[in-house]
Amino acid sequence: MLLTLMVVLPFLGSVAAAFLPAGARNTAASWATSVTVACTVLVLLFYPEVQDGRVASVRFEWLPQFGIDVYLRMDGFAWLFALLVSLMGALVVLYARYYMSAEDPVPRFFSFLLAFMGAMLGIVLSGNLIQLVVFWELTSLTSFMLIAYWYHLPDARRAARMAVVVTVGGGLCLLLGVLMLGAIVGSYDLDDVLAAGDAIRAHRWYPTVLVLVALGALTKSAQFPFHFWLPQAMTAPTPVSAYLHSATMVKAGVFLLARLWPALYGSELWFWLITGAGAASLLVGAISATFQRDTKGVLAYSTISHLGLITMLLGMNSELALVAAVFHMMNHATFKASLFMGAGIVQHETGTRDMQRLSGLAHAMPLTATVATVAAAAMAGVPLLNGFLSKEMFFEESIVVGGATGLVITLPTIATIAGAFSVAYSVRFIHQVFFGRPATDLPKTPKEPTRGMLVPSALLVVACLLIGILPARTIGPVLETAMLSILGANLPEYRLVVWQGFTAPLLLSLTASTLGLSLYLLLLKRRATMRPTPLLSLVDASRLFDVGNVVVVRGAARVAHFFFTRRLQSQLLAIVGIALVAGVAAFGGVGWSAGDQPLHPLDPLFVLLWVGGAACAIGAAQQAKFHRLAALIMLGGAGLVTCLTFAWFSAPDLALTQITVEVVSVVLLLLGLRWLPRRIPFDDPRRRTPRARARRLRDVALALGAGTGAAALAFAVLTRPNGAEIRDFYVDNALEIANGRNVVNVILVDYRSFDTFGEITVVAIVAIIVYALLRRFRPAPESIDVPRAQRADPSPPVGVLDDPLPRGYMKIPAVLVRLLGPMAGLVSVYFLLRGHDAPGGGFVGGLVMATAVIVQYMVGGTMWVESRLRIHPQLWIALGLLTAGAAGILAWLAAKPFLSALSVDLHVPLLGDLHLSSVLLFDLGVYMLVIGAVVLMLVALAHQSLRSPRRTQFVEETADAQAAEEAAETSTSEASA
Amino acid sequence: MTALLDHLPILPIAVPLFAAAAMLLVGDARRTLRYSIAFGSLTVQLAVALVLLYQTTDAAAHIWPNGIGVYEIGGWPAPFGIVLVVDRLSSMMLTLTATVALAALVYSTAHWDRPGQPFHSLFQLLVMGLNGAFLTGDLFNLFVFFEVLLAASYGLVLRGLGTARVRMGLHYIAVNLAASFLFLIGVALIYGTVGTLNMADLLGHVEALPPDDRALFDAGAWILGIAFLVKAGSWPLNSWLPGAYSVSIAPVAAVFAVMTKVGVYAVLRLGTLMSEDAAAATILGEILYYTGLVTLVSGMIGMLATQHLKRLVSYSVIVSSGLLLASLGLGIEAVTPPVLFYLATSVLTTAAFFLLTGMTDRTRLVMPPAHEPDAQGDILPVYMAFGVTSPDPYGTEEEVGAAIPAAMAFLGLMFVCCVLLVAGLPPLPGFVAKFTLLSVVLETAPVVGARNAGWVLAVAVLATGIVSVVALTRIGMRLFWSPAQRRTPRLHVVEAAPVAFLVLVCLGLTAASGPVMRFFDATARSLHDPDTYIETVLGSRVASRTEGDAQ
Amino acid sequence: MEAVYALAIGVLVAAGVWLLLRPRTFQVIMGLSLLSYATNLFIFGMGRLEIQRPPILSGGEATPALYADPVPQALVLTAIVIGFATTALFLVVLLALRGLSGTDHVDGREPEQ
Amino acid sequence: MKPIADRWPVALTVSLVAMWLLLNQTLAPVHIVLGTLLAIALAWASRRLRPLQPRLARLGLVPVLLARVLQDIVRSNIAVARIVLGLVGDREIRSGFVDIPLEMRDPHALAVLAGIVTSTPGTVWVDLAADGSRVTLHVLDLRDEQDWIDWIKLRYERLLMGIFE
Amino acid sequence: MNAVFDYAAWFASLCFVLAMLLALLRMFLGPAAQDRVLALDAFYLNGMLTLLMLGIRSSSTVYFDMALLIALFGFASTIAFAKFLLSGEVIEP
């Protein structure tokens, strides 16, 4: 349980810190200190439980189907790292309390720092690989937020993004690798994976897994060639650099390699991959560190180099090397964190990190200088300091393993060169900052920092000394516990002593020191230390990253134009084309064939009818561009022929509906045409280009293809027998159960009334939308005026409100049409009521009624009609929906499902038998809704001619429209970089 | 009470319908009343959805033994009447819809639902359409509900007008009208060949078809499938999507996140009900796989290419569609539970993200209109006869709720959460979805490894993660960290709470991954067992038919 | 008759598709109208062609085979209505686009070439 | 007290009932009741659209009118058919507009006249002067304007003025 | 005698269909918009007569309703066209 607390506590602390007010610096710092100290104490308490290879663990069930539990597991190695993380956290928090400026929003800083710590502890304590990846990615994210803490600095933003992209990308590779490990082992539990090393190495996925895990680890530990993000990340506040980018997060990569070492090590690939990357990082880091101007730059590259050293050791497939690696992880964390703190103090007190400006600070800040010097010495590998011990082990292993792998010369040489550079940059760091003539032109006058900043750094240096002098007493048992937990029975003999006699490693060490000092003196003499790194600066990985970023974005923008067209025509082309392909492809196996059902004998009349219909369709297609009215007329012709076809083939209901819809559609389109300024036919040269011709040809081909396809499909079905059983059911039960003779209507209002229900909803929706759109409609400027024909007419045909009849030529039409009105109304009710037994129904009835209303508008004009007839179409729509719905719910009273037909037979004296049914109520709802919707749409369009000024608009509205406008445009230029 | 329980399956359709109709009767001025109706309706829907969800689980096996409930509308049994079928999949979709819609509705009251526009009615009808599409067991009825939801979405896309919206709206409408024609033709062919419209009734008839009739049926099924793929935003039929979604106002776009999934749902639902033919399934699978993969890639490229957050989120919708289709195309049954998990997450994620964009849009500095609106364009039509007195459908700006402090911090936090969700990074459930998916894919990789399909998909899934991070950090940094040209918006609790709510639901999903995944396991089993579905829906009809065959 | 009927559908589809692929909004709406005729005929055809057999029951007993298949007819009715509604909507949207963008090109802007 | 026809469109109501029965082809009591209810409702709903009510004075003249119209229709159908088929010998067909002065002012009577003119092939109603004083017809075979003026005035105007007003 | 009647009915139908085609010819020839509208009006009327003939030929009364509707509202689209030509809009304010 305490184990859980160890991980949860920092997160809780983080959340709590986030809620502190921005100015609460001390509160936040104290809070963070208590959390980190508490964690440290917790970790220390666990030491007895992890000794002798024992493991403390806690497990909560989470996703058992996928073998994933929340599983925290602490062994010796994890304990060591947990101690590192929590202790270092405590020191850094202490340091940061004084380092951070009062203007900074400190609670946010501590919040992220604590979250990071939690995530780091999570990595360390994960007993499950997936869970490890979860925390792994969390460290990347918190690191992102911490690097970008001063996000007003462009460099900080860029560095943060670079770091997060590299590490998250690596994390995703790791995820894949881990998933594959899980697939190989059959479990994601660390215990199982570590136990299955042989199986893993024998699996054909092993190389892939190795590469993927390595990618995760190397990106995280800033190893070559992914090292470039780390120096950039130095824009972060120094506590962050000290904590994340030297002591802990970058160690996660090597931690992982060590953690999975038993499962993955032992192959040539492992050696070449890991040692290779490590060696490259070791050299690149060491050389680059020598040529940095920025104090933190030196430390960053040296971190790369030292992590390279650790990586190399891990790759050597040797148990002793592993011990050395783990040992050096601890050592590096102590001296490097101390150095970062020192560099931070220098920056804090002088206002600069530029080594060219810094000089002779030892006078003003002797304590700081002392502490930093000792730490740097540890980094250089000076005896009696911890760095020396692990470096010696490294030299030894380079010789041993070099001998074993045939790299007798290469490995020790690499080690020595790196050692030399390490000495050089360490000496340079101390010499150029603290010694020499005191600098005078610094932004701030240097002085010793407050004790709070110095103490953490000094404590770390004390640790360096203690370990360096008394390794077996201090780090010895702890290291053994840790190594035991990794290696178990394979733990080799090793001795942690300062003096091992004159051995080959010592020789190498001396050589390196000598070389390093000479190198520094040489460089100093030639004033070369401030120059860009020779050769290596030619390949600037971070620059490449930026360029790559821009290339990717620009490239994506270009490719996106291929993937996403902005032209409607292309989209429709794709749909039609694909449908055609799909339709044809379905016949790939058996081919198309007509059925053997006997055909109806050809009726010449029908042929003639469709000669006309086809002519209308083609004519409409041809005229639609410039002669809209003609096209509309021809469309009407095609519609009538379609309607006659329905009638011809025994579908009177369809014919009725089609004809009424036809009339309303024509009126609707004409009402719309009023607001569509005329197109003047002209000879567009663009239409004659070969490309335009080719496009038209393609469209013709597609149209013909689609037409042929549709005809072929239709013919194939028409010539096959109809075996629909549901038809039989519908016909059989229509009269007896559903009480209707018109089976189509019975389907519409009873069997499948739910379709009708949805259909009227669609009509209602569209009417509402049309009305809403038209209320805000801005017509084309060309068509906003009263049509000229009307302007010229002194006696408007309609619209004089008090006149009973129009004065102009509409007088007699008005008399006739108004007389027709009630008659049409009667016809509409007739169709409504008889629908169940004969062609008709609510829909046709409603359309007839709506048309009756619309023709009144046509002869009377909007104002005149509305001064005498208040129609509330929305009301009709709403009532229609409610009525239809009520007809549905009525069935519940009889404990029947929604829309079940309920009927009552009444016997009324004189009148005879009456059959009342909820079906009629439903049809009444349809009727009302159709009236309302159609009238609403048509009248709303008609109202466009009746306009008045509106009120001013609102800024929000503009903003909203602006946002939409921006969303619609994809700018291809890239802003970042 | 028990009587009402019997009618539960119809409520997700009836409740929003009545609410919408009732709101049409309520005048523009009575905003609170309309809002109360809308809110009440969605609350009821969420409750009903949860009850239905419960009823489909094994815990409620006494209610619906197979986890499948059938509601015979009009009292006509399948395949003659239209039936609503509640199973785990549909009840999950109902729950998702209600959740997202509720969040979007609350959000919309901040200032997106000004009077004069029938926002709430259309919103309810959109939800009704979605619910209907998820519930119906009838192919043509599915078309009708597609039309209901599309019609409502047409209006909602256009909400707010402006040239961009109308242009994108026109494209959206035109494309969907074309797709609707395909839908109709597909359904017609299916009826023409097998003589039934009930989804459960298809399989029995299809298997009895002679080969050349079967080709006709296939043509219908393929054409129908294209209509679904258009809705699902599958490449190359998805060019409309980024435009239409990104011009929509935030709460609408949030519900559209569910809408895209209707296409996927239809594929999922009908895929197993149309054919048990292994060869056909393989072809279908390959097509789905490759289509999905290309869609996924196209979405990623779009994400990388765009500079605009809402557009980016729209592309992420495409990515998620691609991922879903490609995964389904693998033809591994075990992949279905993670796919469903992913589907649920991506709906919630995208919805939350769209809602968030509505707030981040306001961090920009708004320039007042540069020119006086032209006199002609601002002459609006009058509708005295309709009982409308004001020519201006927009009422006065009225702030709702209290502004929340630390607006930027909240936005930033939510943004990060959304990024994690979209990128599939821990600790949010996007990660769970992705790793469970990959876990299944990799476990079965040796089996299906011949095609390398699993590997390619795995890499693509991981690529989406890194692409999301690359693209979103770029936009996020500009949005939150670029010092100039930004203002801190006033956020209202009603806007902030829904986003936080959706993110919390996501967190809840992560925490409850185990039980959720168990539910999806059961869902997948039920999906891959069409016989139970068919038997439950057709009931005794199946028995009688087999008897008839015997005779 | 069946061949003529199928050809009629083919012609309507061809004309409709051609218009659908045109750049002017009015052409597209005409195309949609033609396509909706075609689709309606197509659906209707799925019930096969029957002459003089409207599905209106005359006698007391009904022999299903004597009547035209009513199901496609009912489907077409729904399709007609929905088609009408969407045409109306498309019309208003194209008008709005014309008003806002100043062009009747489907993309709201004239193609530059 | 105005006559009831001024307050309620009796003629319309009765015709609507008749229409309803005609539509339903029945004389069943249910339909008579229903038809009456519908007729009343529709007449009421449309009353404000039709502020002027026709005053039918002598309905007995209607059969005379119908007979004349029928006669004219048959005759002019044959005449127009001959013209279309070119069976008019060498005579050149001259069509044109004719202005016909009118005394009749009742709009319903004018509407009936318009119906008659339109239904008779060979003549089309073009325009009615704003003050109602004359009507312009278009005549297919215009030989003598006076013939057409007489045709309207003698054969129909007087009769219509008898029926209405 | 029935056969003769059937032939007559067929002949009348043929006449109406041919009349439709002739109207269509005028619709295509124009030359003015009013010619096309007039042609459409004639087309509708002949369509109505064709429907009535379908009714007569099939001895069915269901076609009557369609004819009734065309008679009632066939003019609506014609006058909409005419008004459009005449005053530039179908419904004036």
Next chain:
Amino acid sequence: MNGMELPLWVTIPGTLLLVAGGLLTLIGALGLVRLPDFFMRMHPPTMGTTLGAGCVLIASMLVSSALEQHPVVHELLITLFIVMTAPVTAMLLMRAAVFRAQRKGDDAAPPTGAQAVARRAQDEDPLVGRPAPPDEPS
């Protein structure tokens, strides 16, 4: 058809009426195509509207009455509606044609009365001539 034998009182007048109606309508349609100008073309289609339709309607009444075994006269309603709506169509089309002809210059307008109408229109119009409506195909 339908297997039912129609009585002679239906078939004999029915045959005649149908032939007459068909021919009249066809001639009317022919006139629509043949006659040289719009104003003249207005006339022949009326043949179909009146006598042509009348013949068919009477024939229909006869057939229906025979089938239903009682007098069926609801075809009268069709006649009523045609008579009521035809003038409206004709008037508006004529009016449109006159003004459109006039605007194009009088070349297409018929000789005599047209000028009278045109003059009157001009007297009433403050503007000379009628400008074009927005969409004006030829």
